Amino acid sequence: MTLHRYHVAGWSVRSPRPLPYLARDVGPEGPDPIDITFDAFDPPAAPTRTVGPFTIHGPDLIDLHPPGGLRLRIHDGRAIIVADSDGLSAAEVHTFLFGPAFTMLAHQRGRPPLHAGAVSLDGRTIGIAGNSGAGKSTMVQALVQRGARLLSDDQLLIDPATRLAYPAYPSAKLWAASATQLAVPTDNDARVKDGFDKFHIDLGASFLDAPR
Incomplete structure (x- = not known):
């Protein structure tokens, strides 16, 4: 499978789908790349806490459920899974994938962004x-x-x-x-x-x- 390579905030990003709102990564891949995948996922059995659109299963496992049906899972500071994105434009997916979901991933990596x-x-x-x-x-x-x-x-x-x-x-x-x-x-x-x-x-x- 061909992966599209990008970079955000100094980190390499890999995705099986084009992400047209990101800058392409043409140099060597950085350490600990971020993997974006598009697939279904199920809730884990662990206790959860809900805060707004976020369901927090633990510091390294967070689900985001924005309005409109899209679901995203952010885990281990290494990956984001995007589910139920059919019918959404690339712009809509980018809004949540590299908005609140990426913010949570940056927190998991120990570098929370400033607003x-x-x-x-x-x-x-x-x-x-x-x-x-x-x-x-x-x-x-x-x-x-x-x-x-x-x-x-x-x-x-x-x-x-x-x-x-x-x-x-x-x-x-x-x-x-x-x-x-x-x-x-x-x-x-x-x-x-x-x-x-x-x-x-x-x-x-x-x-x-x-x-x-």
């Missing part, structure tokens, strides 16, 4: 933090339009040993109103999820594919 965007501008890395809806992605997009290079839209991973910020993926999420204000075209196929007037925006040309 922040980041750009590189004039030789400096600038983090943009705030609650959901505060305008992080809008600010990221506005700075990119002024010459900044994108590192992260809303998940900022920093290596505590080197204090370097690692690039996430080459896109940002914008509400339609923000996209209109910034004169950014949107694509219905890139809608983050059904019924949401929010879109993934390709920023590959401005993506800084190296830690800063």
Whole structure:
């Protein structure tokens, strides 16, 4: 089976399906790659705790059940299983796979992300933090339009040993109103999820594919 190779936050990612919103990994594969698979899974027999859309079976085994029927299992800091994704667009799968599911995997790896965007501008890395809806992605997009290079839209991973910020993926999420204000075209196929007037925006040309 041919595996597609990508990298996120300094980690190699392998998937049997294309993941069009990630940066391709063309160099040597890093240690401890993350495996994405698409298959069914059953609940384990272990005691569980439910917190919002997460079912926590233990620190290394967490299920995510977002609205819409998609199910994801994050385990051992090494893998994410995606179930019931038929009928969903690549954009919708990306929203949850490399949103809350990837956040949990980063926690399992001991490097929890900051809820922040980041750009590189004039030789400096600038983090943009705030609650959901505060305008992080809008600010990221506005700075990119002024010459900044994108590192992260809303998940900022920093290596505590080197204090370097690692690039996430080459896109940002914008509400339609923000996209209109910034004169950014949107694509219905890139809608983050059904019924949401929010879109993934390709920023590959401005993506800084190296830690800063």
